[in-house]
Amino acid sequence: METSNFLENGNIPNEANKSRCNWMNCCTLAALALLILVVVPLLIVCFLCLHSQSPKICxxxxxxxxxxxxxxxxxxxxxxxxxxxxxxxxxxxxxxxxxxxxxxxxxxxxxxxxxxxxxxxxxxxxxxxxxxxxxxxxxxxxxxxxxxxxxxxxxxxxxxxxxxxxxxxxxxxxxxxxxxxxx
The missing domain is CATH 2.60.120.40 (Jelly Rolls)
Structure with missing residues (x-):
């Protein structure tokens, strides 16, 4: 019986499937956090530099x-x-x-x-x-x-x-x- 239950739910046991999903969620959250910590401040600095007052010409x-x-x-x-x-x-x-x-x-x-x-x-x-x-x-x-x-x-x-x-x-x-x- 155990064999048929194994084939019904696919080749991966439920415990292994849940651990892979948790690992991917953690990686996605880490990438998103890195993106926010690096890219957003860079965009803010670029925005401030580009929109700062141009040098005045004598x-x-x-x-x-x-x-x-x-x-x-x-x-x-x-x-x-x-x-x-x-x-x-x-x-x-x-x-x-x-x-x-x-x-x-x-x-x-x-x-x-x-x-x-x-x-x-x-x-x-x-x-x-x-x-x-x-x-x-x-x-x-x-x-x-x-x-x-x-x-x-x-x-x-x-x-x-x-x-x-x-x-x-x-x-x-x-x-x-x-x-x-x-x-």
């Missing part, structure tokens, strides 16, 4: 040039997130507070015809020429010149720009500007 932009003393131009400055990188000093020079790569750009738009070439010059530390843009003296009323490129600037460098023949023929609106941003 951007200094000058517009609305007006005449100053000794060929200096007075600019209307907008400094965004630049407190530790750049500042505008009292002489209308842009002072670098932190060494690094900066992208400097400029545009000058001439709105009246003039006889000579018009030039905007960007200087570093009063006497080092960084860039000079020269426009044509064509018959056209409105002509723009522009440039943009990266420079390595050191802490303490002071930048300023000048225009060769005054601001009377230069657009003082949003078409004449210069600035930089920290790379």
């Amino acid at each position: 951007w200094a932009h000058a517009t609305s040039p007006s005449g100053g003393r000794d060929r200096y131009i007075i600019w209307k400055w907008n400094l965004t997130d630049c407190s530790s990188f750049v500042r505008n000093d009292s002489d209308q020079k842009l002072e670098i507070l932190q060494s690094g790569m900066y992208f400097i750009y400029a545009q000058v738009t001439r709105i009246t015809t003039i006889k000579e070439y018009f030039t905007m010059t960007l200087y570093k530390n009063q006497n080092i020429l960084l860039n000079q843009m020269t426009g044509t003296n064509t018959e056209e009323d409105t002509v723009s010149i522009n440039f943009g490129r990266p420079y390595f600037l050191s802490k303490g460098d002071k930048l300023f720009c000048s225009v060769n023949s005054g601001l009377g023929h230069i657009s003082k609106e949003n078409r004449t500007y210069w600035g930089l941003y920290k790379m």
